[in-house]
Amino acid sequence: MGCSNRGVTKDANPARPADHDGDRRGTPVGRRVVLGMLAAGAAGVAAAPYLQRAYDETLGAAAQNDPTGLSGLLPAGGGFRYYSVTGSVPDKDEHSYRLTVDGLVRHRASYRLADLRALPQTRLVRDVQCVTGWRVPRTPFEGVRLATLLDAAGVRPEAKAVRFTCFDGAYSESLTLEQARRHDVLIALRMQDRPLGHDHGGPVRLYVAPMYFYKSAKWLSGITVTDHVQPGYWEQLGYDVDAWVGRSNGRDDVPTT
Amino acid sequence: MSPRPESAAAAADRPRVPRFTRAEHRVHRATGALMAVCVATAACLYLPFLAELVGRRALMVTLHEWSGILLPVPLLFGLASRALRADLTRLNRFGPHDRTWLRAVLRRRGARPAGKFNAGQKLYAAWLAGAVLVMTGTGLLMWFTHLASLVWRTGATFVHDWLALSLLIVIGGHVWMAYRDPESRVGLRTGSVEAAWARREHPLWRPGEGADGKRGPDGADGKPGNP
Numbered sequence: 001m002g003c004s005n006r007g008v009t010k011d012a013n014p015a016r017p018a019d020h021d022g023d024r025r026g027t028p029v030g031r032r033v034v035l036g037m038l039a040a041g042a043a044g045v046a047a048a049p050y051l052q053r054a055y056d057e058t059l060g061a062a063a064q065n066d067p068t069g070l071s072g073l074l075p076a077g078g079g080f081r082y083y084s085v086t087g088s089v090p091d092k093d094e095h096s097y098r099l100t101v102d103g104l105v106r107h108r109a110s111y112r113l114a115d116l117r118a119l120p121q122t123r124l125v126r127d128v129q130c131v132t133g134w135r136v137p138r139t140p141f142e143g144v145r146l147a148t149l150l151d152a153a154g155v156r157p158e159a160k161a162v163r164f165t166c167f168d169g170a171y172s173e174s175l176t177l178e179q180a181r182r183h184d185v186l187i188a189l190r191m192q193d194r195p196l197g198h199d200h201g202g203p204v205r206l207y208v209a210p211m212y213f214y215k216s217a218k219w220l221s222g223i224t225v226t227d228h229v230q231p232g233y234w235e236q237l238g239y240d241v242d243a244w245v246g247r248s249n250g251r252d253d254v255p256t257t
Numbered sequence: 258m259s260p261r262p263e264s265a266a267a268a269a270d271r272p273r274v275p276r277f278t279r280a281e282h283r284v285h286r287a288t289g290a291l292m293a294v295c296v297a298t299a300a301c302l303y304l305p306f307l308a309e310l311v312g313r314r315a316l317m318v319t320l321h322e323w324s325g326i327l328l329p330v331p332l333l334f335g336l337a338s339r340a341l342r343a344d345l346t347r348l349n350r351f352g353p354h355d356r357t358w359l360r361a362v363l364r365r366r367g368a369r370p371a372g373k374f375n376a377g378q379k380l381y382a383a384w385l386a387g388a389v390l391v392m393t394g395t396g397l398l399m400w401f402t403h404l405a406s407l408v409w410r411t412g413a414t415f416v417h418d419w420l421a422l423s424l425l426i427v428i429g430g431h432v433w434m435a436y437r438d439p440e441s442r443v444g445l446r447t448g449s450v451e452a453a454w455a456r457r458e459h460p461l462w463r464p465g466e467g468a469d470g471k472r473g474p475d476g477a478d479g480k481p482g483n484p
Contacts, residue, residue: 023347023372023462030349030383037387041416045395048412084312133414199309237315250403 085233089168089198089219097203099187103163103225106154113203116189119144124184124209127256129245131212135253141207143188147181149223161229164206165222173206173217173232174241177225184209184257187220210257211243273449274464276373280338285445287331292428294324299421325396328389347373348382354461355379373462381431388424392417 044051099111123142129135150162155177162180164173179185188207189196196202201218208215214234235241240248246255277285298321301311311317335341355376361367362377369375374382398405398413405413435442441458444450455464 023352023374024343024350026350026352026355028349029351029355030379030386033380033383034387034390037384037391041387041391041394041420044416044419045409045412048415049408052411052415083308083314085314086312088312133411 084168084218086168086170091198092167092203092219092221097221099204099221099223101149101153101223101225103223104156104159104227105150105225106156107152109149109153111149113189116144116187116204119148121189122183122186124186124207126184126209127254128213129253129256131214131239131243131249131251139191140193141186141188141209142190142193143186143204143207145183146185146187146206146223147183149187150177150180150225153225155225158227159225161226163222163224163226163230164217164220164232165224166217166219167221168219171217171219171233172230173215174226174229174235175208175215176229176242179208179242182210188216208243210245210255212239212245212249212251214239215243272452274452274455275448276444276450276455276464277344277448278338278340279448280335281341281344282445282448284331284335284338284341288328291324291328291331294320295328296425296428298324303421322396322400325393329393344373348379351376351379370461371459373459375459381427384427385424385431388420388427391420392424395420 094113097113099116101109101111121142122145123140125138125140127135127137128139146162160177162175162177164175166172175185186207186209188205189203191197191200196205201216201220204220206215206217206220215232217232229241231241242248244255245251245257246253298317301307301317302314302321308314352372354370354372357367358369358371358376361369395413395417398410399417438458440450440454452464455462
């Protein structure tokens with residue numbers, strides 16, 4: 001590099017004693033460290049796929065069985081990550097939870113948890129893919145097909161889309177009616193074969209298997225049938241409305257279904 | 258907030274020498290504040306228990322992006338200060354005594370000769386400058402997702418995550434060192450340090466030619482030390 005040559009000529013007399021502010025002479029190590037960091041950063045970006053794979057196969061695999069949970073603090077420590085768009089989310093239980101269905105329907109409805117559990121349950125095991133990059137393999141979700149609730153409500157002919165609202169007070173999502181009727185779209189009550197916990201969006205969340213996970217709205221409290229697609233929370237901030245895994249948001253992840 | 262009368266009063270019993278100018282003090286304060294916001298919001302985005310506690314993801318992302326992108330700005334403004342440019346030159350240049358200092362630290366014995374900045378401070382400054390640039394670059398790739406293909410963005414995320422962990426450790430060390438040496442903090446806060454401290458910690462430093470870079474005898478060789 002040219003700059004180090006310059007350094008050498010300037011320091012033709014490196015043995016010069018430190019008085020007369022010898023502080024300001026010498027080898028430009030600082031500059032070399034900065035340039036070295038830039039080179040290392042670029043090399044790291046280029047080598048990341050290989051480094052990531054090596055990490056996943058060794059430490060990452062070990063982290064899956066880490067009882068202390070400390071490995072979760074390491075980058076890409078595996079598993080789910082908690083995202084919430086609001087400050088705090090209330091807890092809802094057996095008594096306080098309600099899921100309402102309204103909008104362009106013949107029969108509005110309000111479901112308690114027990115009502116939802118009494119309906120036919122579907123269990124799906126697919127990968128979960130977040131738009132920020134993390135992926136959790138083979139995660140079981142179980143619940144009521146959204147189509148079941150829509151059929152029970154009697155969707156009016158002019159309906160085109162479904163809007164979802166959440167009891168965190170801020171989040172919302174949307175699907176076209178066609179997407180909402182897919183067999184891999186659930187009103188999920190269980191995840192990983194356990195009741196859905198609060199941190200994972202419990203007691204009830206939406207689960208849209210073929211799309212990026214932001215479509216699977218947590219803390220679901222309202223289903224409204226509408227005549228057009230209303231972009232949800234993240235979609236107003238630039239995310240794709242039709243969030244098919246691998247075919248949207250400029251990403252090419254392996255599809256989850 | 259005028260440091261000068263304070264140091265004049267202290268000089269009555271214990272002599273003090275100028276170490277940093279107001280401009281340098283402000284650049285350090287602003288950089289420290291931005292870094293604190295950047296690290297705190299990063300923690301709220303990244304650590305599960307903080308994410309659960311704080312939430313407000315969109316706000317955290319905005320704060321993190323802007324505090325991060327603005328991190329180099331105070332230093333760039335500071336380049337207008339001759340004293341700061343002179344100190345950047347000091348941080349950049351390593352003399353034979355710096356090798357001695359590093360060897361003494363690694364072997365945990367022997368004298369540790371240092372100019373205005375010791376070799377550890379010089380390495381810290383350079384490493385941090387490089388790390389901030391890498392974080393800015395990888396951060397921009399993650400921020401403006403259309404800039405690069407997925408492979409590059411995944412790589413950028415990988416480097417951003419691991420370098421963030423290193424930064425946390427290194428900055429923690431920086432804060433710990435400052436915590437253990439109150440006089441060094443006084444130096445940055447008020448602009449001057451005890452002469453005895455300067456002789457002990459930075460024996461090769463000649464404070465007279467120091468803080469504002471005008472009084473240095475090497476002003477004669479006509480190079481203000483542009484980094």
